[in-house]
Amino acid sequence: MTIQTLQKVDHAALKANQLTIITLNILAFVFNAPILALIVTAATGLGALLKFPGFILLYRYFFKPLGILKPDVLDDNPEPHRFAQFVGFLFMATGSALIFFGSAPVGWLLVWVVTFLAALNAFGGFCVGCAMYYWFARLNLPGFTKTPPAGIFPGMKPKTGA
Secondary structure: OOOOOEEEEEEEHHHHHHHHHHHHHHHHOOOHHHHHHHHHHHHHHHHHHHHHOOOOOHHHHHHHOEEEEEOOOEEEOHHHHHHHHHHHHHHHHHHHHHHHHOOOHHHHHHHHHHHHHHHHHOOOOEHHHHHHHHHHOOOOOOOOOOOOOOOOOOEEEEOOOO
């Protein structure tokens, strides 16, 4: 059995990212403002590329200082969260392109899929993209090397003090 070293992951930063995605996507739909969906696309894409939550600055300078979210640093693997953000980016990029180039209903559907999955993670503690990462690792796909923290179902948030 291979022993992996877990890293410190601030799940409050991830939650701030998810809450921002949910809010902007709902506002984009309600006000028919696809530019907001495009902002989510850009932030998640940049975050995936640079390996941080896309809306990390909102967490650092808004959510945390105002006490809306307090740090929730857990022993975890950051790679599944980055993969989940990349998958969200792919859905958002495809959805945004469809909205802007003539297939708005399908585009909005993809935006809503991201919104739903972000809400499932933010409020339910289950990350579908993380679960996908761990399932791909079980299949020994290249680039997917991590396993869930001990005793944690793939995709579930680790327990406090893990």
